[in-house]
Amino acid sequence: MSQVTAVTDHHFAAPVAAVRSAIESYATVRPLILTDHYGGYEVLEGGTGAGTVISYTLQATKKRQRHVVADVSITEGGDVVERDRNSTLVTTWSVHAHGDVAHVTLTTTWQGAGGIGGFFERTFAPKGLGRIQAEVLAKLESVVGGEGAAVPA
Numbered sequence: 001m002s003q004v005t006a007v008t009d010h011h012f013a014a015p016v017a018a019v020r021s022a023i024e025s026y027a028t029v030r031p032l033i034l035t036d037h038y039g040g041y042e043v044l045e046g047g048t049g050a051g052t053v054i055s056y057t058l059q060a061t062k063k064r065q066r067h068v069v070a071d072v073s074i075t076e077g078g079d080v081v082e083r084d085r086n087s088t089l090v091t092t093w094s095v096h097a098h099g100d101v102a103h104v105t106l107t108t109t110w111q112g113a114g115g116i117g118g119f120f121e122r123t124f125a126p127k128g129l130g131r132i133q134a135e136v137l138a139k140l141e142s143v144v145g146g147e148g149a150a151v152p153a
Helices: 014-025 114-142
Strands: 003-012 038-045 053-061 064-072 080-084 090-100 101-111 149-150
Touching: 003 053, 014 101, 014 149, 053 114, 101 114
Parallel strands: none
Antiparallel strands: 003 101, 003 149, 038 053, 053 064, 064 080, 080 090, 090 101
């Protein structure tokens, strides 16, 4: 098995604090920014920032879905980390100042399959998930305002 990583960057013409606050708002903002790829989203505990527990089903492709129950933590550097209880899936939202705007890097990692299936997963899954992440970040932009651009890495 090897680690699979999908990374998407986005610049927001909005203050870092506003973007970070929106990302940490699991009860009110998160339902507004999730795409059709996320089903059954609910907040199981908390609702804002660290200590929140969320549940959803990620439909990455027509045939590939994953049920996620994620515990939310905040690192010392301010990154928002969502760690799935059911797998090795970890999603990290990093928000940093880039001049007068906020720069968000959305990174999702997991331990992929081995063999030929793992080769295809490492090759294609990051691109597909990157597109989903770009859609989520574009919807986040509509909530916090500003003009930016999401770029799957």
